[in-house]
Amino acid sequence: MARFQSFDDSTSPAQGPERIAKLRTELSRRGYDGFIVPRADEHQGEYVPKSAERLAWLTGFTGSAGTAIILQDKAALVIDGRYTVQAAEQVDTTVITPVPLAETSPEDWLAENLPAGAVFAYDPWLHTSDGLKRLKQAVARAGAKLAPVEMNLVDVIWIDRPAPPQAHVRPHPLAYAGETAEAKLERVRAKMAEAKLDALVISDPHNLAWTFNLRGGDVGHTPLPLGYAILPKKGRAQLFFDPAKMTNEAGAAVGDLADFVDIKDFLGALDTLGTDKEKVRIDAATGAVALIRRIEAAGGTVDVGADPISLMKAVKNQAEIAGSRSAHLRDGVAVAHFLAWLDREAPKGKLTEIDAVEALEAFRAETGALKNVSFPSISGAGPNAALPHYRVTKSSNRPIAINQIFLIDSGAQYEDGTTDITRTIIVGEPTAEMKDRFTRVLKGHIAIARCVFPKGTSGAQIDSFARQPLWEAGLDFDHGTGHGIGSYLSVHEGPQRIAKTGTTALEAGMMLSNEPGFYKKGDYGIRIENLILVEPRTIPGGDREMFGFETLTFSPIDLRLIEPSLLTADEVAWLDNYHAQVREKIGPQLSGETRDWFEQATRPLN
Incomplete structure (x- = not known):
């Protein structure tokens, strides 16, 4: 059993119609024509306590980002590309319409659908100053009025709302x-x-x-x-x-x-x-x-x-950096044990996505230092791997089948550091297309890992390095290439990121993820993620202050999914050197059949 994760279906599409109807009744009683429900708490956090899970309670949607707009005659759930499939499965689409953020923003949808003269309500504890400006402009475009509420209107109808948390500081x-x-x-x-x-x-x-x-x-x-x-x-x-x-x-x-x-x-x-x-x-x-x-x-x-x-x-100090290195070595041993176990057991055809999550958590717990997982593990077999933010539940749990890709994105909270790693594994034999796509993702990953850049460079300037090999084949992925990492804090930490929206200049001491991917809907998904540290680099003959990345994560990358002909000599050299480091740092802590598997998994490519 997993100690830190649950696989229960916490919501149901059936809950939406009744609760939205109650909210509409409350709106009418108070003289409002609509209400906005963002996925946020009073601190605008990504991870919120159960008492602030208003969006999930009202609609059934459990993603970490989204906005519901409830009007008297229609309702929308605006979600980004990570959650398009999940939203359609979790909400009753006869009552609330999932709207891709790429097509329209919450504000644009509101401006187009709010009746003139309407009074639209919002909770001032769940919006920032910039967010409110956009909301005001949208309501004005509709010829309507905006009204703050003293008490969140979802809270009014949420009779069994959990109490705010009281964990010890x-x-x-x-x-x-x-x-x-x-x-x-x-x-x-x-x-x-x-x-x-x-x-x-x-x-x-x-x-x-x-x-x-x-x-x-x-x-x-x-x-x-x-x-x-x-x-x-x-x-x-x-x-x-x-x-x-x-x-x-x-x-x-x-x-x-x-x-x-x-x-x-x-x-x-x-x-x-x-x-x-x-x-x-x-x-x-x-x-x-x-x-x-x-x-x-x-x-x-x-x-x-x-x-x-x-x-x-x-910008992490030396103690935080040393702690992260230590945490990653500890985590690398646990992940090695897991990958060796998976390679032994998956071909027997009896493992499920939940089995994999429970096993990986157990290997991490065996370190004696695990405080928690850093987020619910994304454990996707076959088509579920194509959902970048998939969370396995008892009802969605798939077998890990032969000749399919299995993707697991997971992390740990240790007191000395926070980890986050994704590995994509083939069980059985990959298709030529799988190898092509995996290798293109790997090329993008290597491009980020080898990137050298001048001081003042932002993540947005680097993001396309990870995409170029996919772009050349007419492909792409709909999430950022990397996010910041906390030090025994949030697995997603800003303001630094490697993404089109990453405008903060990268500085020595910043930690980020390097995780390009590719997702074929209904078939398979690929992501390769290591954590990286921005460090100073000296370039002979150069006249600029330069930075590069130190890779912090040490775990085998599945050689069976690589098409060597697509890699340059420099890329092969990077991969072989990376695996040599993995062997050097993790290998001595392994023994028996796990060590034998590990030696084979980290061998030179050619």
Whole structure:
């Protein structure tokens, strides 16, 4: 049994019609003509507590991104390319229409479908300043009015809504954090001084956790303590949590740097910032409109911009880098045991997707250091591998069949680091097309791994390197090439990313994923993912400060899926060198039939 993952079907398409009907009744009772339900909590987080799973409860859709717009006569669920198939399966499409984000945005759909003169409601705790601007413009285009609500209208009808989480807040050891909270606060306050700020409201729990070297357990798979902080330019900070979360250990760790305050007093503290006429930074990415309005209503000045902590957190220090390397070696041993086991057992024809998830988690648990998985494992056999964000349930569980591709994307949370790895494996014999597509994805992966670039380069400038081999065959994939990684925090961490939207310049110490893919709907999917670290590079004769990537993940890439004729000599050399490193770092910790399998799996290609 998996300790950290469930395979239950938590929602059903049948729940949507009744709940949407109840919401429409509530809208009518209050004089509203529609309501927007984003996949977000009060911190605009990707991973949210059960009490904030409003979109899933209302519609049945469980993806990590999406927006429902409920009008009296129609409803839409706007989702990106990762979730097109999932949305169609999870919602009752006679009541709510899945709308691909690539075709229309939530705002455009609203502008086209909201009746003139209508009053459209929204929850100011679930929208940022920029998000609200777009929403206002859309409603204005429809000739309608926008109205904030005091209480989320889904919460009004959600009678058995779970209570907010109360996991204990605990200190994150300095040996892993690598920098004291006091030193971090000094750096943050220097940035505040540059911007002439009187205070910073820390609305992103990741930033709060990193700054004060704290961790929690309020959301699944990410050690987050949900709460807020107010950091004045001088004096003690205030950390706002439910008192049930507080521990003596956390209090002792924070010491004189901050006071722990009941979350019930948070709004009053915002009022005080306003009455004191403070200039307050609210994070553009995670700061809710409700925060802005509260401060401004009390007389304060709000400066909406980037929380300076986000970029600081993205650049890992030496302790965090050393911890990640250690975590990846530990994880590499567990993954090697899993891949050897899979290669022995899958050809017998008795394994399922759930079997694979449970086995991999068990191998990681055997390390004795596993705190959690870093996200629910994506374990896709055959057609399910073509769904980039597929999550196996008891009803969707497929056998791992012979002559089919099996894809597993998984990760672990260790106290010294967070991991994320995808491997695509052939069970039996691949087709020529599978080998062609796999090799093109591998070429893109190698292009990113070998990339050298000048300081100031963004992820958007690098993203196409991973796509070129696919583009040459008229192919592509509909997700970013890489996301940032936290240090015993979120497996998805910004602002850095390798994607068309990745505008942040990459800096030495940033960690990202390198995961190009290819997906043939209804047939198979391919993704090869390693984590990488931005590091300085010296180019003889060059006159620019340059960076490259160090690969952190060490695990065999399936040689049986490679078409060697498509690889250049340099690409073959990279692959052989990578596998030599895998053998050197992981091999000594393996024995018996696993070691025998491993030696064969990491042999030179030619």
